[in-house]
Amino acid sequence: xxxxxxxxxxxxxxxxxxxxxxxxxxxxxxxxxxxxxxxxxxxxxxxxxxxxxxxxxxxxxxxxxxxxxxxxxxxxxxxxxxxxxxxxxxxxxxxxxxxxxxxxxxxxxxxxx
Amino acid sequence: xxxxxxxxxxxxxxxxxxxxxxxxxxxxxxxxxxxxxxxxxxxxxxxxxxxxxxxxxxxxxxxxxxxxxxxxxxxxxxxxxxxxxxxxxxxxxxxxxxxxxxxxxxxxxxxxxx
Numbered sequence: 223x224x225x226x227x228x229x230x231x232x233x234x235x236x237x238x239x240x241x242x243x244x245x246x247x248x249x250x251x252x253x254x255x256x257x258x259x260x261x262x263x264x265x266x267x268x269x270x271x272x273x274x275x276x277x278x279x280x281x282x283x284x285x286x287x288x289x290x291x292x293x294x295x296x297x298x299x300x301x302x303x304x305x306x307x308x309x310x311x312x313x314x315x316x317x318x319x320x321x322x323x324x325x326x327x328x329x330x331x332x333x334x335x
Numbered sequence: 336x337x338x339x340x341x342x343x344x345x346x347x348x349x350x351x352x353x354x355x356x357x358x359x360x361x362x363x364x365x366x367x368x369x370x371x372x373x374x375x376x377x378x379x380x381x382x383x384x385x386x387x388x389x390x391x392x393x394x395x396x397x398x399x400x401x402x403x404x405x406x407x408x409x410x411x412x413x414x415x416x417x418x419x420x421x422x423x424x425x426x427x428x429x430x431x432x433x434x435x436x437x438x439x440x441x442x443x444x445x446x447x448x449x
Contacts, residue, residue, distance in 0.1 A: 230375050254435040265425050265440030266378075267337060273435075310378070314435045321435045322391065325378040 225249050228311055228326030237335050241298040245311035245326045248292065252324075254314035255287050257296045260328065261307045269309075270296065301333045338362040339441035341426050347447045348416065356411040356444045358426030364439075366432040367409040369401060372423040372443070384409060385432040416448045 228245045235241055243257075254273055258266035270285040272278045278285045284297040294313075298305055308330050312323040338361045348354050360367065369381040383391035384403040398420075400412040409426055423443040429436035 224377075226377065256437070258440075263442070263445075265337065265339070265341075265427075265442045267440065268437050271437060316435075321433060322380060322383065323438065327375055327377045 225324050226311065226313060226326040228329055230327055230329060232330040232332055234332040234334065235301055237301060237303060237333055239301050239333070241301050241305070241331060241333075243296040243298075243309050243311075243329050243331070245294050245313075246292055247294075247313055247324075249313070249315060249324075250289075250292065251315040251317045252313040253316040255285070255294050256312040256314075256323065257283075257285055258310040258312060259307045260310060266310055298331075301331075303333050303335055306331055306333050337439045337441065339426060339428055339439050341424075341441035341444050343444060344442065345445045345447075347449065348413070349449050350416060350418075352416075353412070353414040355413065356424055356426075356446075358409040358411075358441055360407055360409075360426075360428040360439070360441075362428055362439060364428040364430050365406050366429045366436070367403060367406070368427040368429075368438065369409065369411050370425040370427065372425055378425070381411075383432060390432055413446075416446075418448050421446055421448045 257270045260266040275289045282299045286295040308328040310328045311326040367384045371379045382401040387403045402410040425443045426441040427438040429438045
């Protein structure tokens, strides 16, 4: 079983839809959770960074962490064609000391006009 | 722009060539990383440098050789690569290693090995 599971998609939605992107994980030591957005021919850029459980909102984006289910989500409201990209989840364990992120393989999102 | 630049952006090389990838960060960070990104696979960490010292090497074949001459520059020297090494090579930096810092990525070098 991979440490972080993420459906590669593609996920295709119409403009204006609410998008839900998800990752599951197996390592209960993960405490820090991130979402990166990667446009074609670009490097990943950080969208959201959360610690432990709960919700965090930033504009149209909401990150949600459910540690009891080992499940994290990124919601995008009023999706736009410019949101079309690959979304990577990443997690950091609080044990071991290295604090190197473990990444999911990314979900490709297509928002069509 | 994230403050991390990479050159070249694209590279085609034969299996007998020697080439180098360059990364530069303008963020004042002390940690730098090389990742390999292949289609439909998670980012694979290759090397980690903290204050110019290598702190992690994830069983990467010796045909990849990193070099960190100072905290702003990171190189990846390539020689006798294989076609399966074709991928996007990403450089990243963070404030330091040893705490859950955000990583900032460069745009990557798209490598094709023929």
